[in-house]
Amino acid sequence: MVGSRSSASLPIIDITPLVRLDELIADGSFGLHHLQNEQLKAVAEQISHAVETVGFFAVTHHGVDLSIVKDALDESKNFFDLEPKIKGSVSMTNTYPYGYENYESLGIKRSATSADGIDSKETFSIGPQNSTKSGMPPRQFPQDAPDTFSLALTNYFDIMEHLARILYRGFALALQLEDVNWFLREGIFDDGHQCALRILNYPSIKYRKSSEDRSKVHIRAGAHTDYGAMTILKSGGPGLQLNLSPKTADDESSWFDVPHIPDAFIINLGDLMQRWTNDRWMSTLHRVIAVADGDSSDKDDDGVFESARRQSIAFFVNINGRATILPFDSCVNEEHPSQYEAITASEYLIRRHAQSMGMK
Numbered sequence: 111m112v113g114s115r116s117s118a119s120l121p122i123i124d125i126t127p128l129v130r131l132d133e134l135i136a137d138g139s140f141g142l143h144h145l146q147n148e149q150l151k152a153v154a155e156q157i158s159h160a161v162e163t164v165g166f167f168a169v170t171h172h173g174v175d176l177s178i179v180k181d182a183l184d185e186s187k188n189f190f191d192l193e194p195k196i197k198g199s200v201s202m203t204n205t206y207p208y209g210y211e212n213y214e215s216l217g218i219k220r221s222a223t224s225a226d227g228i229d230s231k232e233t234f235s236i237g238p239q240n241s242t243k244s245g246m247p248p249r250q251f252p253q254d255a256p257d258t259f260s261l262a263l264t265n266y267f268d269i270m271e272h273l274a275r276i277l278y279r280g281f282a283l284a285l286q287l288e289d290v291n292w293f294l295r296e297g298i299f300d301d302g303h304q305c306a307l308r309i310l311n312y313p314s315i316k317y318r319k320s321s322e323d324r325s326k327v328h329i330r331a332g333a334h335t336d337y338g339a340m341t342i343l344k345s346g347g348p349g350l351q352l353n354l355s356p357k358t359a360d361d362e363s364s365w366f367d368v369p370h371i372p373d374a375f376i377i378n379l380g381d382l383m384q385r386w387t388n389d390r391w392m393s394t395l396h397r398v399i400a401v402a403d404g405d406s407s408d409k410d411d412d413g414v415f416e417s418a419r420r421q422s423i424a425f426f427v428n429i430n431g432r433a434t435i436l437p438f439d440s441c442v443n444e445e446h447p448s449q450y451e452a453i454t455a456s457e458y459l460i461r462r463h464a465q466s467m468g469m470k
């Protein structure tokens with residue numbers, strides 16, 4: 111029964127100490143003694159625990175200007191309301207891996223489980239600002255979309271880049287790397303990084319649930335793991351679920367709701383970070399399901415349910431394409447020998463993308 115879905119205990123981490131650290135570094139007053147701060151150590155421990163046991167956590171007190179988030183959500187809504195001809199005028203191609211995609215009309219099924227159908231969502235993505243250093247194509251926005259749209263997305267991208275830096279410091283502390291700015295070194299995560307921003311729209315839907323199989327859920331985005339280092343997700347409503355064991359993806363009882371926490375961001379790790387940490391940190395399977403409005407989900411008879419439109423914004427945090435991914439020393443020992451060879455980040459992402467499209 112959908113009404114009995116249970117919530118995973120999502121770690122909620124107040125990242126104030128990491129935001130303070132960022133301020134100290136920005137104004138030049140940082141000294142190594144600041145790393146001895148007990149609250150900072152506690153945050154690193156919380157991150158470490160979250161990524162080793164769930165692969166997902168929420169961050170609060172992140173310092174992000176929420177008016178930029180609101181603008182991005184409002185402008186996204188207006189964008190997806192535009193005519194298909196306009197919103198689809200910049201679309202994803204073999205040479206431009208961003209732009210507009212309508213999964214339903216393309217018949218795209220990107221999911222790990224046989225039970226999932228075609229995603230009922232549309233998306234628009236942009237890549238990094240610095241196309242020369244990142245080696246990615248220059249950003250494109252539909253010509254007939256308002257300037258306020260490109261401005262809102264550009265601003266959102268910039269604040270996410272900043273939050274990514276703050277979180278990467280948390281990761282360096284959690285991994286006990288020798289330098290708190292380890293991930294932010296030149297050639298690892300500098301302005302040649304390959305982050306991507308994707309806005310998502312799940313149109314409102316009506317669906318019927320059969321009385322024979324009441325456990326069946328209506329999938330809006332099929333089960334998948336993300337490819338990159340981490341994803342910073344702003345979800346505009348409930349419906350996100352996670353599953354801690356890929357083997358049980360077809361078993362409904364193994365899916366847990368990720369609580370929707372307004373004003374927080376949900377962080378989840380991607381496959382690249384799992385590989386980098388020699389499988390110590392988890393890239394967790396997740397999906398989006400329709401949640402009936404007004405929680406009328408446990409009607410007795412065959413009912414038609416309606417689920418409101420849902421929007422979200424995913425910021426896929428990557429690193430520079432040429433950076434080498436080799437398991438961290440702190441994640442390799444006799445009990446856990448290194449599982450992976452060195453690979454560059456871009457090689458890895460291309461390989462993962464090909465796998466998801468059914469090519470090997």
Ligand SMILES: O=C(O)CCC(=O)C(=O)O
Pocket residue numbers: 308310331336343345350396398421422423424
């Ligand atoms: O819309 C959401 O809440 C999740 C989106 C997601 O998982 C993705 O785009 O990778």
Ligand SMILES: [Fe+2]
Pocket residue numbers: 334335336341396
């Ligand atoms: Fe995802």
